[in-house]
Amino acid sequence: MEPRIGVYICHCGSNIAGTVNVEAVAKFAQGLEGVVVARDYKFMCSDPGQNMIKDDIKEKELNRVVVASCSPTMHEPTFRRVCQEAGVNPYLFAMANIREHCSWVTEDHDEATEKAKALVSAAVSRVFYHQPLETREVSVNPNTLIVGAGIAGIQAALKIANSGHKVYLVEREPSIGGHMAQLDKTFPTLDCSACILTPRMTEVGHHPNIELMTYSDVEEVSGFIGNFKVKIRKKARFVDEDKCTGCGVCQEKCPFKVDSEFDVGVGQRKAIYIPFAQAVPNVPVIDREHCAYFLKGTCRACEKFCEAKAIDFEQKDEIVEVDVGNIIIATGYGLFEPRGIYQYGYGELDNVVTSLEFERMVNASGPTSGDILLKDGTHPKSVAIIHCVGSRDKDYHEYCSRVCCMYSMKFGHLLREHVPGVKVYEFYVDLRAFGKGFEEFYNRVMEEGTIFIEARPSGVKEEGGKLVVEYEEGGEEKKQAADLVILSTALEAQADAGEVGRLFGIGRSADGFFLEKHPKLDPVATMSDGIFVAGCCQGPKDIPDTVAQAGAAAAEVLSMISRGTVEIEAATAVIDERICSGCQICKLLCPYSAITFDEEKEVCRVNEALCKGCGACVGGCPGDAISLNHFTNEQIVAQMEGMLV
Numbered sequence: 001m002e003p004r005i006g007v008y009i010c011h012c013g014s015n016i017a018g019t020v021n022v023e024a025v026a027k028f029a030q031g032l033e034g035v036v037v038a039r040d041y042k043f044m045c046s047d048p049g050q051n052m053i054k055d056d057i058k059e060k061e062l063n064r065v066v067v068a069s070c071s072p073t074m075h076e077p078t079f080r081r082v083c084q085e086a087g088v089n090p091y092l093f094a095m096a097n098i099r100e101h102c103s104w105v106t107e108d109h110d111e112a113t114e115k116a117k118a119l120v121s122a123a124v125s126r127v128f129y130h131q132p133l134e135t136r137e138v139s140v141n142p143n144t145l146i147v148g149a150g151i152a153g154i155q156a157a158l159k160i161a162n163s164g165h166k167v168y169l170v171e172r173e174p175s176i177g178g179h180m181a182q183l184d185k186t187f188p189t190l191d192c193s194a195c196i197l198t199p200r201m202t203e204v205g206h207h208p209n210i211e212l213m214t215y216s217d218v219e220e221v222s223g224f225i226g227n228f229k230v231k232i233r234k235k236a237r238f239v240d241e242d243k244c245t246g247c248g249v250c251q252e253k254c255p256f257k258v259d260s261e262f263d264v265g266v267g268q269r270k271a272i273y274i275p276f277a278q279a280v281p282n283v284p285v286i287d288r289e290h291c292a293y294f295l296k297g298t299c300r301a302c303e304k305f306c307e308a309k310a311i312d313f314e315q316k317d318e319i320v321e322v323d324v325g326n327i328i329i330a331t332g333y334g335l336f337e338p339r340g341i342y343q344y345g346y347g348e349l350d351n352v353v354t355s356l357e358f359e360r361m362v363n364a365s366g367p368t369s370g371d372i373l374l375k376d377g378t379h380p381k382s383v384a385i386i387h388c389v390g391s392r393d394k395d396y397h398e399y400c401s402r403v404c405c406m407y408s409m410k411f412g413h414l415l416r417e418h419v420p421g422v423k424v425y426e427f428y429v430d431l432r433a434f435g436k437g438f439e440e441f442y443n444r445v446m447e448e449g450t451i452f453i454e455a456r457p458s459g460v461k462e463e464g465g466k467l468v469v470e471y472e473e474g475g476e477e478k479k480q481a482a483d484l485v486i487l488s489t490a491l492e493a494q495a496d497a498g499e500v501g502r503l504f505g506i507g508r509s510a511d512g513f514f515l516e517k518h519p520k521l522d523p524v525a526t527m528s529d530g531i532f533v534a535g536c537c538q539g540p541k542d543i544p545d546t547v548a549q550a551g552a553a554a555a556e557v558l559s560m561i562s563r564g565t566v567e568i569e570a571a572t573a574v575i576d577e578r579i580c581s582g583c584q585i586c587k588l589l590c591p592y593s594a595i596t597f598d599e600e601k602e603v604c605r606v607n608e609a610l611c612k613g614c615g616a617c618v619g620g621c622p623g624d625a626i627s628l629n630h631f632t633n634e635q636i637v638a639q640m641e642g643m644l645v
């Protein structure tokens with residue numbers, strides 16, 4: 001059928017029209033081959049703009065459409081829908097980005113107008129060769145996998161489970177709770193972290209729709225949106241969960257102590273242990289690295305004293321396979337290792353601690369029962385808190401960790417509560433108290449007597465048995481003595497975020513955290529359809545923001561479940577099996593694990609539901625056996641030639 005093309009140039013208010021002469025571009029487009037009508041309009045994405053296209057399609061019998069406006073990531077779906085509603089296949093549409101690629105990158109009106117003409121001409125040449133394509137619908141499995149059971153994973157799991165849908169909640173540690181379980185009180189309201197968290201943990205543990213898998217790792221993910229297959233390794237606890245009563249006798253009787261991960265070294269645990277009193281599940285785990293039976297074949301004290309006969313040294317890891325339609329990643333954050341900033345003396349000097357270590361010290365149910373003690377067993381009379389350790393520092397992490405100012409101020413308050421009369425000095429770069437009730441909390445802490453010093457200390461030294469913080473203020477070198485120094489360390493991406501990203505096919509931003517699909521308009525989706533992110537794995541944030549994001553991820557999943565089916569993009573790669581040599585280079589290159597190898601026929605195949613149409617396989621195929629629907633050589637060459645107006 002002979003192409004009859006309509007071209008529509010958007011002003012985007014003054015975003016485009018402020019730089020590009022849109023009338024001139026429309027006039028130019030009118031003269032291009034195949035163009036039946038060309039118009040400009042204030043906002044093509046508005047209802048009148050959309051109706052203008054629909055009316056033209058009908059009245060002028062258009063069979064192809066070009067819109068020159070913003071980025072296709074914003075409005076390509078809008079205009080494809082407009083075409084479809086007016087009876088034109090949505091793939092017979094092309095978009096020219098004359099905003100981000102043109103008006104926003106130059107102030108020169110003439111140059112911008114010429115470039116806009118070139119981009120429109122390219123889109124018109126390309127749309128000539130577009131083929132109608134059909135999208136497919138696949139059904140959505142209503143089960144959901146959530147990886148990570150900190151407050152983000154817990155919140156998302158409860159939202160989905162309370163709506164009547166099954167959740168598999170996988171946590172790699174022996175208990176759920178994440179970092180929030182380690183905190184004492186939470187800013188700015190100072191409510192006890194455990195008091196607000198543990199009821200939710202218990203609810204998760206007993207929820208009929210939540211299958212909790214703690215001490216477990218996801219090993220393999222295959223499939224696509226609506227239909228993922230996941231292999232999970234349930235590591236052996238060497239304790240039978242069904243028999244264990246959680247009485248704790250095994251822990252008491254175990255003679256071997258090691259540093260507790262939960263207490264970040266401030267306290268110790270046994271070789272058989274429950275990480276903390278309110279752990280869910282309340283079932284211990286034997287740490288085979290430190291258990292005398294596993295190391296030397298001796299002891300078995302835990303087994304001897306276990307009345308429930310729950311100890312099982314023969315227990316093996318178990319592989320569980322589950323089918324789910326959607327996945328939420330909620331793997332949280334790691335903490336910056338301050339040994340790298342050697343001048344602060346962490347690991348070298350006594351009484352220099354990290355913020356999380358301080359949380360455990362100040363916690364009433366922590367190893368010191370909330371008694372803040374120096375190494376010599378006395379209480380500190382003065383404490384220095386150094387903000388931004390590893391954050392807002394181009395040598396480490398350029399970003400702001402968003403919670404350190406507030407938790408440091410919280411420490412100022414808690415110190416006074418626990419050690420009356422203590423002097424607290426906060427060394428800050430900038431104070432960021434942006435949230436609800438934060439500024440008020442800052443004023444409160446200041447009124448209580450905490451002294452704020454605007455400086456990034458150059459070092460911490462020991463002088464005459466006392467710690468001394470060195471800093472510069474008003475061009476003058478100064479020193480502040482302190483008995484205890486707390487380093488407010490940065491929140492950073494988990495050490496294994498790269499591996500987790502590869503496993504689930506999701507990207508990371510330059511700061512190492514998982515990358516959302518769109519920071520403003522799609523902040524919990526990822527580039528892998530059906531996989532969402534929630535909480536600090538996406539970037540540092542406080543508990544209220546984490547909970548809000550977890551709710552948003554749950555809402556995305558629930559909307560997918562209630563739709564029941566999902567549309568699969570038609571612009572996917574196609575392998576010509578007659579040409580494919582079976583070299584599998586494409587399989588290695590595919591970032592979405594969308595290519596499989598057929599052993600029998602010795603050729604590669606594309607799973608269309610997984611393929612995102614990125615084209616990596618097309619470029620990498622040495623035999624030219626792969627083409628990409630909607631990005632054929634013919635279309636791309638025409639687009640390039642069209643630029644040469």
Ligand SMILES: Cc1cc2nc3c(=O)[nH]c(=O)nc-3n(C[C@H](O)[C@H](O)[C@H](O)COP(=O)(O)OP(=O)(O)OC[C@H]3O[C@@H](n4cnc5c(N)ncnc54)[C@H](O)[C@@H]3O)c2cc1C
Nearest residue numbers: 148150151152172178179186187331332333535536542543
């Ligand atoms: C010292 C300190 C004090 C703070 N104080 C406050 C405060 O007072 N108020 C406030 O609002 N915020 C505070 N925060 C921030 C708060 O800790 C976070 O907002 C919150 O914990 C984020 O929850 P999350 O679930 O995203 O991550 P996490 O709490 O990190 O939970 C992630 C969970 O995922 C698990 N996991 C990780 N990787 C995997 C994997 N591959 N497979 C399975 N499971 C995995 C982890 O074991 C963990 O259980 C503080 C932070 C710090 C460091």
